[in-house]
Each structure stands twice: as structure tokens, then as C-alpha cells.
Amino acid sequence: MGANGHHESFPWKHIIGFVLSLVLTFAALWVALSSGLPLKAVIVIIVVFAVIQASLQLFMFMHVNESDSGRIQTFNMAYSFFIAIVVVAGSIWVMQFVL
């Protein structure tokens, strides 16, 4: 339900989001398994795909732009990014000595 409070007749947004997510997933799979690109390029491409898909899901499924509690959403997103950075960057930093 959006901010204006009515259901759409058909969930186009969800269908489009779902199809695009599938396309991006299989594209990443193809790039990694059978594109034959060098490793660095593969990693860069699939990370870009992942970021696109994550933001796609935020808008298509998770309604980030449809809430009336904007401050809570902003805080929530900021905290999520903080945790994500701590987990990913932190792990890389901590595990560096074996990498």
C-alpha cells in the first residue's frame, strides 16, 4: 500500500522487479561462468550487478520511497549501511593477514 493508500490493480512493479532481478542474477552467473573475461573484470561486473539488484529490490519490493515515516527510514538505512560496512570492510581488514 502506498502513501496514498490504494492497491494497484495489478502488481506491475513487483513483476518488473522480479524479472529484472532474475535477469541480473543470470547475467552475473553467465559473466562468472562462461564469459571468459579476466578475473578482475568478472568481479567488478558482478559487484556492479549486485549493487543494481540491491537498489532495485529496495524500490520495487521494499517501498523505501513510499513511507510516511521518512526519518525512521533514513535512520534505518544509515544503520544498515553502517553494519554492512562494518561486516564487509571489517572482515577484510581482520582477515587481511591470511589473504
Place this chain on the structure above:
Amino acid sequence: MKWSEFFVTGEPLIYAADVAIVLTMVGIVFVLTYFKKWKWLWNEWLTTVDHKKIGVMYIICAVLMLFRGGVDALLMRAQLTAPNMKFLDAQHYNEIFTTHGTIMILFMAMPFIIGLMNIVVPLQIGARDVAFPYLNALSFWLFFFGALLFNISFVIGGSPDAGWTAYFPLASNEFSHGVGNNYYAVALQISGIGTLMTGINFLVTILKMRAPGMTLMRMPMFTWTILITCVLIIFAFPVLTVALALMTFDRLFDTQFFTMANGGMSMLWANLFWIWGHPEVYIVILPAFGIFSEVVSTFAGKRLFGYKAMVGSIVGIAFLSFIVWVHHFFTMGAGPAVNSAFSITTMAIAIPTGVKIFNWLFTLRKGKIRFTTAMLWSLAFIPNFVIGGVTGVMLAMAAADYQYHNSYFLIAHFHYVLIAGTVFACFAGLHYWYPKMFGHILNERLGKWTFWLFMIGFNICFFPMYFLGLMGMTRRMYTYSEGLGWTPLNVVATVGAALMGIGFIVLCYNIYYSARYGERDMTGDPWNGRTLEWATASPPVHYNFPVTPVVEDLDAYWVMKKKYGGFQVKEEDLKPIHMPSNSGRPFWMSVAFFVAGFGLVFKWFALAIVGALFIVLGLILRSFEDDDGYYIPIDEIKRMERAARKGA
């Protein structure tokens, strides 16, 4: 897996357990059939979506698991009492400390806390149930069948034996051949999904379902701690989910995420485990802080001192809890920069925790203190927890930690924080809210016996372990030689453990005794409470509040009592109450999870797929379900209110 290895054989203790399990099951089936209670069990409990009943079931499971984990602990103490004991062999000892740790944290502390929050939080915020009652039932049953799957490991297939941390490479196929660690990976995954859903459920409940007038800064302290705990659950548990999934792949499909060869990183498991594991210890300790805040404020007869500082320090602890995890493996060798950084963040946690300790002390100051059992647990918490906290700061110094690491000093430290923090809080909360759950008070005299036996036993058991650690005794060793001089302190520790066991038995007897002879609570407010749960009958009618209460200040019920002489319900304000319908689907979907999990443990993939299909079927049926619950008519509400207030 050979069929001959399906049941665990060769140990007299295990055979005794087999017999006990069969007898208990036969006994339960007999009692239910004889008293014709199957229908009652299904309608009133297995299909319920009532947050209070779900909470009671959580607590029953938690007490059973406390028994199981406690027996494990006593077996370990028995083996360590004297040098060169032959009571348990090395393999059996490994299995017992692994299940002790896993069960006590995940299947005792977690469900005890979640049970109390199920019962109390909706009542404290003036709600009729949680935001997603059906999901709540599913959370419980997933936890239940996850715990069941984990517990059957000791008679079927063999228990996990790589420690509750299941570090790689020890937990890999290369070094752990049996199905034990498969149980660990799958059972924790199933109950972890349940916990994650509980976190989401209660976050939404607290943010969206508070009674009118209850702003965030008027919430009772217990509700505040649960809110922050939910945030921790939501951010920490996905890390465990991923780590366990990778572990499952490694063990079932021979992937190489955490192996020693082929680019695997065994220490990455430790890293991921503790990214979840450290917030996890705050998930079990923050609600404990909330319980103590409620109990101290009620029995000191005063508003909680420094409410805002209390909220601030909870948020601070939650924030810091995500940036300290490396202190669990300083000795991994990550280098001085990493270790120093995590050393400092760890020590910083002592600051907000200290703020809270002083807040409780100042709440007590000049209060009219009533020494009830719940209050005794809360008062004992403060000095005992401080001992655990201070030794924690000692462990936080990375350089010194090379000496303490994995010694009995560490064992003593974390038992001092987890028992004096979480377990004391569970007992305090149990005594405090028991009348709200069952309508009668737990006997105070027996309660105090439990308290003194358990609290003194706890100190006799764990205080010597600090010194054993300093004398060089390391964790997880199954025996030691005579010349080391550890025998006297180990004997003392075993005596303490026995006292704790006796305390637990007195608690169980108290539950039986109070059910038969205990004082019935007709008022709904036996302790002269301050928060909204005491405005309801004991036990509350299933819709909780006949009309939604209006909150005017912190300690909402206290204000009502002072201003209006209690929670006033006018009959003309009654409206039909909208309640959710019961459902059997959470139960059988969780059975399907259990079947799928059992299949995965033994690599019987056909069975796992059948279970998984039923899970998907449950999801599909739920998606197309059109059940908006039902309404209770006004006459029915009037009748139920009169019955509840008469204690009938």
C-alpha cells in the same frame, strides 16, 4: 551412514537416556489419552496464536533445556572433580561441552528471554497481541523443532563435538566424520529463522502498536531493551544464517569455504561466527537489564533513576556490540593494529554498562525496598555481574589476553556475566511475572531457598575457576594429571555445581507446590506494579485489555492508580474486539522443517526434498488464505471480564 551407526551405542549413560526417553514418551501419550486431552492440547496450545500461551510454551521449553544443559554441566563437573577420572571418555566429554554451550545459549537463554518478552511486551504497551500473531506461532514452532532436532542427536547419529563455536577446520568433514556437526548446522539454522522472525515481529509490534499516549520515551524499560534487542537480532542473525549455510555446504556438498586447502579460509568461520556471536550475547543480556530495571523500580517503590541515560546506554551498548567481535580471537594473530582497535572498543562497552549499574543503585537509594525473591535475584545480580564485567575488561586487553585466552579464567568470566546477568534475570522475571502467567504467586519461601542455594552454589562453582585459569587449566580439557595441583579447587567447584543443581530442583518443586497450594492473585497487581501489564487480570483474558488504555506518563499504571484509583473501564466504551484466528499450519510447517532438516543431517536428500515441498505448500496455502480473524461481541467481553475479575 551405516544403519548400525544410526543409534548411538556403547555408553551406559546413553542407554539409560534411551530408556528414559521412551518411558517419558509413553507416559505423555498415556496421560493425554487417559484424560482425553489430545483435543485440548491441539486447540488450546499447538494451534494457538495467543502471545501469552506462546510465551508460556517458550518458558516451559527453556526450563526443560536448562535441565538438559544443567545435566551436561554436572556430568562435566563430575568428570573434572578428581585427576585422571574415567567417568567420561574424551569423545563423550567433547560432545557434552558442545551441547552444554549450544543448548544453554540458544535453547535455554534465548527462549527464556523470548518467552518473557512474548508474555510481557504486548501487555506493557497496551496491545491485544503482537503485530503478526501467526508468524509468532511459526517462530515458536521453528525454535521448538530446531531444539528437538539438536537434542535427538545424542541418541540418534551422535552429538556435535567441535565446541559450541564449531570452529573450522575441526568442524569440517576432514576432522569431524559423524553427523554431529550436521545437526549443529541444520538445527541452529531452523531455530535461527524462528528467532529472526521474532525480532521483526516485536520490532513492528513495539513501533506500531503502542497504546495512545505512549511515546517512545514513555515506554517501560523492559520494552525499550526488547526494542533494541530486536534491532540486534535483525542485523546479527542474517550473518549466522549465511555462516551456517556455508558450513552446511562444506559438510554436505564438500565445498571449500572454510577448509584448509583449495583457497578455503578456516578462520573466516570464526570471524563470521563472532560477528553474529557478540551481538548475540547482548541479545541475551539487554532484556536481562530490562527485567532488572522493572523489578528494582517496582520493589524500591520508585521511578527508575536516570531513564534517559538508561535508554542512551542501551543504544550505546547495541552500537558498540557490532564493533568488538575480534576480542573473541585476539590470539588468531591479526596484528597489533587490529587487536588494539578491538581492544579499545571492547573496553568502551564498560562505560554505558557502568552508567546502568549506577542507575540501578540510585534507584535503590532512599527507596522502600521489599526483599521479594525477584528483588533478591536483582540485588545479587549487581555485585556478581560487576565481577564478571571487571574480569571482562581484563580479558579485553589484547596483550594480556594471550595469557587468559581459552583458560578457565575465561570460563569463569563468561559464566559470571551470563549466569549472574541472564540466568538471574530469567529467574527474577519468572518470579515477578509468574502471577501474570498463571494467576498464582510462586511460593516466596521456596523461592528464597532456590535463590540462596543457587546464588551461593554459583559463586562456589565459578569463583575458583578464575584461579584455576591463572594456574594454567585450559578450557575443554577432559582430564588432568595429579601433579598440577588443580584438584582442591576442582573439588570446590563441583560442590558449587551440586548446590546449583539442588537450587534448580527446589525451583521445580516450587512450581509444583505453588500450582497446588500457592496464593491465588485476585487483584491482577500482586506487587503494586508500575507498568500496564498489572492493569490486567491475572492471568489476563486472551484479548488482554477490554478497552485500550490511555497512557499519560512513564509508569502508566502507577499514574492511573494515583489519579483514578486504577484502570477504569466504562461499559459504554466497550467495542467488539478484533482477534486473530488460531492456525495449525505453523505447527505442521515446522514439522516439515524438522523432517527436511533430519534428511539433510543424514544426507537423505529424498526425505529432505519431501520436507521442503511441504514447507513450500504451507507458504502457498498461507498466501492464498483469506482469514481476517474474528470479532468478540460486547456481551461476551462483559461476561469474560466479570469471570476474570472473580478469579473464576
